[in-house]
Amino acid sequence: MFLRLVDISKVPKMVLNHNIYIGNALECAHFLKNESIDCLVTSPPYWGPRDYNTPPQEWGGDPTCNHEFEPDTSGERCKICGCWKGELGREPTPNEYISHLCWIFEALTPKLKKTATMWINIGDMYSGGVNNNDSIKEKRGSVEGVERIKGDAPPKSLLLIPTRFAWRMVEKGWILRNVIPWVKPSCIPSSVDDRYTVNWEYIFFFVRNDVTTFWEHTKTKEMIYEKPPKIDEDPEGEGTNWEEVEKIVMDETGEMISIKRKVSLWKGRDYYFNMPYEPIAENTKKRYLSVGNLDKRKDGISTDNGLGMSSKNNIECVANMKKRIESGEQLMRHARAVWEFSPVTEGAGSHFAAFPPELPKRAITAGCPLDGTVLDPFGGTGTTMKEARNQERNCVIFELNEESVKKELVDKLRLKEQLPTGLINYKITNTLSHTVTEIQG
Numbered sequence: 251m252f253l254r255l256v257d258i259s260k261v262p263k264m265v266l267n268h269n270i271y272i273g274n275a276l277e278c279a280h281f282l283k284n285e286s287i288d289c290l291v292t293s294p295p296y297w298g299p300r301d302y303n304t305p306p307q308e309w310g311g312d313p314t315c316n317h318e319f320e321p322d323t324s325g326e327r328c329k330i331c332g333c334w335k336g337e338l339g340r341e342p343t344p345n346e347y348i349s350h351l352c353w354i355f356e357a358l359t360p361k362l363k364k365t366a367t368m369w370i371n372i373g374d375m376y377s378g379g380v381n382n383n384d385s386i387k388e389k390r391g392s393v394e395g396v397e398r399i400k401g402d403a404p405p406k407s408l409l410l411i412p413t414r415f416a417w418r419m420v421e422k423g424w425i426l427r428n429v430i431p432w433v434k435p436s437c438i439p440s441s442v443d444d445r446y447t448v449n450w451e452y453i454f455f456f457v458r459n460d461v462t463t464f465w466e467h468t469k470t471k472e473m474i475y476e477k478p479p480k481i482d483e484d485p486e487g488e489g490t491n492w493e494e495v496e497k498i499v500m501d502e503t504g505e506m507i508s509i510k511r512k513v514s515l516w517k518g519r520d521y522y523f524n525m526p527y528e529p530i531a532e533n534t535k536k537r538y539l540s541v542g543n544l545d546k547r548k549d550g551i552s553t554d555n556g557l558g559m560s561s562k563n564n565i566e567c568v569a570n571m572k573k574r575i576e577s578g579e580q581l582m583r584h585a586r587a588v589w590e591f592s593p594v595t596e597g598a599g600s601h602f603a604a605f606p607p608e609l610p611k612r613a614i615t616a617g618c619p620l621d622g623t624v625l626d627p628f629g630g631t632g633t634t635m636k637e638a639r640n641q642e643r644n645c646v647i648f649e650l651n652e653e654s655v656k657k658e659l660v661d662k663l664r665l666k667e668q669l670p671t672g673l674i675n676y677k678i679t680n681t682l683s684h685t686v687t688e689i690q691g
């Protein structure tokens with residue numbers, strides 16, 4: 251269970267701006283203003299398995315070249331400049347796919363605010379795996395109806411594409427804060443009987459910034475960009491800039507005593523993160539309560555209940571937790587990095603790779619401020635946009651597949667407005683034919 255500190259029902263309603271760009275994410279990126287995005291949530295096409303029937307795109311090479319394309323394994327290659335023409339995810343090698351992905355994220359980087367968060371769900375693949383996607387078979391005229399996907403590893407080995415991608419992003423300066431394993435309690439059964447069935451996927455949580463850029467009020471969640479005054483320079487600031495709290499500490503003789511301490515109500519932040527909380531485990535509570543008398547433990551006495559007591563700080567922390575549990579307080583802990591929820595999608599029509607709504611919902615509520623803007627450069631059926639709307643954030647999505655996805659996407663977004671009419675502005679820009687359509691929500 252996740253609890254949010256900010257209750258959006260109490261936040262004044264505003265007009266949300268939702269823009270949809272139909273086109274290649276690499277080109278759509280140029281339509282965005284610099285430093286305009288607070289949170290990027292996406293899932294690109296994975297390498298190998300799927301054909302989204304998107305028009306082939308040209309990747310790399312020399313844009314001034316009069317290309318002479320020759321077919322290669324899954325697209326075409328210009329024999330003069332090396333430009334590859336094909337669908338993202340269908341590149342001949344995993345490394346070429348990762349390069350193309352990184353070009354897209356490189357083009358998007360200046361569009362993100364320094365304080366932005368980025369959440370990327372990406373899948374892995376086995377070398378020599380079988381691709382039995384019907385549309386690919388048909389397109390490629392595969393006789394047996396089965397196509398082997400070649401990787402750059404021995405057959406049957408995992409290619410570790412997500413890990414390679416994440417590392418390339420880190421090399422480019424992105425800060426990888428969490429690898430979030432998304433565990434699926436109900437995954438598709440597998441007939442493969444010489445390894446475990448994979449029931450999880452990678453979600454990478456990246457940020458750009460590692461210096462304090464703003465200060466967040468620990469209670470009201472207000473964000474300010476000027477350093478708040480220090481406690482000793484701000485005697486009047488109680489309730490606004492600092493508060494007095496009671497703490498149990500260990501004195502010089504090893505006795506546990508209660509003291510009053512001033513603590514700042516502002517916390518320096520490098521990027522926006524609305525920490526989700528969950529109740530602490532019953533077992534943990536029992537372990538705290540089972541710790542006996544804490545006095546005289548300053549030399550560090552380990553306990554047999556798994557609570558390390560190696561430092562003065564640690565002993566003080568246990569004493570404070572114990573006191574709060576004894577007083578009947580419902581203690582919360584920081585949410586854990588493993589996400590577990592069903593992969594079941596909502597209103598995805600014929601699209602086979604839509605997000606379950608819970609995925610963008612968690613990323614948006616943790617990683618985007620209330621008046622912020624979310625971007626999904628591989629928007630698909632618009633699950634991210636719908637969740638952005640549900641959470642009252644602005645949103646931009648890009649999607650290349652105009653024909654098969656746009657209708658579902660627009661239907662899904664216009665479907666059963668939960669917000670009063672007129673609160674959402676939709677704009678669809680077709681970057682392929684450069685037309686603009688306005689739709690009022």
Ligand SMILES: C[S@@+](CC[C@H](N)C(=O)[O-])C[C@H]1O[C@@H](n2cnc3c(N)ncnc32)[C@H](O)[C@@H]1O
Binds near residue numbers: 294603
């Ligand atoms: C994994 S799906 C995303 C699904 C989406 N999260 C949802 O909930 O519906 C990837 C999407 O990227 C789109 N796509 C593929 N290549 C693209 C490109 N170069 N630019 C933009 N979108 C692209 C595909 O058509 C597909 O809909």
